[in-house]
Amino acid sequence: MRNKTLWIATAMALALAVMAFSAGWLFGAGDRPRAPAAPAPALPVVAAADDLGPAGMQLDAIRRGVPIGREAVPPPLAKVDNADLKRERAYPMQPPTIPHSIDGYQVDKNSNRCMLCHARANAATFQAPPVSVTHYMDRDDQFLAAVSPRRYFCNQCHVVQTDARPLVGNAFEDVDRLLHPPAGD
Amino acid sequence: MWTRSKAILLSLWRTLRAPSVHYSLGFLTVAGFLAGIVFWGGFNTALEATNTEQFCTGCHEMRDNVFEELKGTIHYSNRSGVRATCPDCHVPHDWTDKIARKMQASKEVWGKLFGSIDTREKFLDHRLQLAMHEWTRLKANDSLECRNCHDYDSMDLTRQGSRAAQIHKRWLGTREKTCIDCHKGIAHRLPDMTGVPQG
Numbered sequence: 001m002r003n004k005t006l007w008i009a010t011a012m013a014l015a016l017a018v019m020a021f022s023a024g025w026l027f028g029a030g031d032r033p034r035a036p037a038a039p040a041p042a043l044p045v046v047a048a049a050d051d052l053g054p055a056g057m058q059l060d061a062i063r064r065g066v067p068i069g070r071e072a073v074p075p076p077l078a079k080v081d082n083a084d085l086k087r088e089r090a091y092p093m094q095p096p097t098i099p100h101s102i103d104g105y106q107v108d109k110n111s112n113r114c115m116l117c118h119a120r121a122n123a124a125t126f127q128a129p130p131v132s133v134t135h136y137m138d139r140d141d142q143f144l145a146a147v148s149p150r151r152y153f154c155n156q157c158h159v160v161q162t163d164a165r166p167l168v169g170n171a172f173e174d175v176d177r178l179l180h181p182p183a184g185d
Numbered sequence: 186m187w188t189r190s191k192a193i194l195l196s197l198w199r200t201l202r203a204p205s206v207h208y209s210l211g212f213l214t215v216a217g218f219l220a221g222i223v224f225w226g227g228f229n230t231a232l233e234a235t236n237t238e239q240f241c242t243g244c245h246e247m248r249d250n251v252f253e254e255l256k257g258t259i260h261y262s263n264r265s266g267v268r269a270t271c272p273d274c275h276v277p278h279d280w281t282d283k284i285a286r287k288m289q290a291s292k293e294v295w296g297k298l299f300g301s302i303d304t305r306e307k308f309l310d311h312r313l314q315l316a317m318h319e320w321t322r323l324k325a326n327d328s329l330e331c332r333n334c335h336d337y338d339s340m341d342l343t344r345q346g347s348r349a350a351q352i353h354k355r356w357l358g359t360r361e362k363t364c365i366d367c368h369k370g371i372a373h374r375l376p377d378m379t380g381v382p383q384g
Contacts, residue, residue, distance in 0.1 A: 084348045100348055104258055104371075111375040116367070116384045125384065126352055 078164035087161070091175055095157035102160055107153060114154045115147065232287065238270035244297060247271070250308050254373045261372075274330045274372065275319070282326075313376040320365055328364035335364065 066072035080101040087097050105113035115131075116122060123130035135151040136144050205213060234240060242248040252271075255261050260269045277283050295301075302308040302315075323330065337357055342350040356362040367384045369375060 082346050084346055100346060106370055106375055109377070111370065111378040111383070113370075122384060125356075128348075 075164070078162035081161045081163060090172065098158050098160045100160075102155075107155065112147075112152065112154070119147070232283075235287070236272045236276055236283075238272070241271040246297070246302050246308065250302075250305065251373050258372050269334070269372070273333070277326070277329065278333055309376075313381075316369075316373075316376055320369060323365040324363060331364040331368070 063072055064075075080103075081099065082101045084099050086099055089096060102114075107113055117126035117128035118131050120130045120136075122128070131147065131151075133143070135147050138144060138148050139150065208216075238252075242252045255271075260274075262268070276286050300307075302311050337353070340353065342354060345353065352367075356367070357364070362384075366382075369378075369381075369383055
């Protein structure tokens with residue numbers, strides 16, 4: 001057998017490898033201290049649904065009562081109310097809120113997406129309420145043909161409403177209610 | 186120089202005019218057919234390669250201006266992840282129309298080579314003109330590229346906002362208006378729209 005030496009060498013090398021492997025396995029497994037279980041990450045505190053905090057602590061509404069040392073989970077993004085139903089105004093001069101979503105509406109020097117429907121000339125086409133006549137008046141109460149520059153940026157006064165929970169309490173009273181409080185107040 | 190090239194051209198012309206001496210008609214037919222397949226495959230592959238967003242945004246004119254603007258819109262990012270790439274809206278999907286548009290695009294290659302809009306300022310200056318091209322095209326083909334995805338017959342108006350449903354039914358349903366009439370600037374910012382009817 002010509003290759004006898006080779007066979008022996010191979011067998012010895014294999015045996016050595018097996019021994020080295022088992023030794024490594026035994027020592028390695030035995031010596032290595034088990035990694036301490038990572039402390040469970042402190043669960044971020046979800047703000048309770050109804051914690052406006054005690055009275056006088058209302059400014060904490062942004063953290064929703066979560067202690068300063070803990071991380072709060074931000075509330076989910078609020079959904080814009082898109083029902084197209086006109087809302088009550090809280091007082092006679094309140095700019096009406098927008099009853100639809102305005103995602104991606106471009107209102108800048110180049111174009112005004114709102115006026116696509118709410119301009120005087122387009123209101124009939126889209127059956128949208130045209131902006132009131134005050135929007136065409138300059139500060140000297142002169143009527144202009146187009147929307148006055150100071151009224152051009154709709155979002156300065158008109159905003160959408162979302163289903164977000166109010167951050168702070170609100171004790172606002174309607175003027176009618178103030179003038180004619182219901183019996184018992 | 187001229188005499189030499191003329192001689193070469195003439196001999197080439199004579200060879201082309203002469204009937205084949207060595208190859209049978211059958212061989213020429215089959216070889217021509219196979220070569221045709223290879224050519225056609227190669228042509229279409231190259232054509233489709235120029236019809237990808239990667240190709241379009243390979244030039245900074247597209248990448249830094251219009252593609253950046255697209256990124257913020259619902260045609261790029263939305264809840265379901267279905268999105269439109271550049272050619273979905275800007276290249277007709279039918280083959281003949283596509284070839285016609287691609288031939289037009291040779292003008293855009295010219296513009297690229299000579300830097301017609303190679304700065305932001307030049308782009309803004311030309312923006313209305315560029316947009317007008319697209320609006321005219323979409324108006325002429327009844328917003329075909331919009332309708333490839335947004336089919337009026339498949340629109341469930343009850344799932345739309347009442348405002349949208351009402352307007353779509355009134356103007357789109359009667360075919361009095363087409364998509365681009367109201368939805369200019371749906372995927373890119375609008376240029377100065379003074380005097381341009383919107384809606």
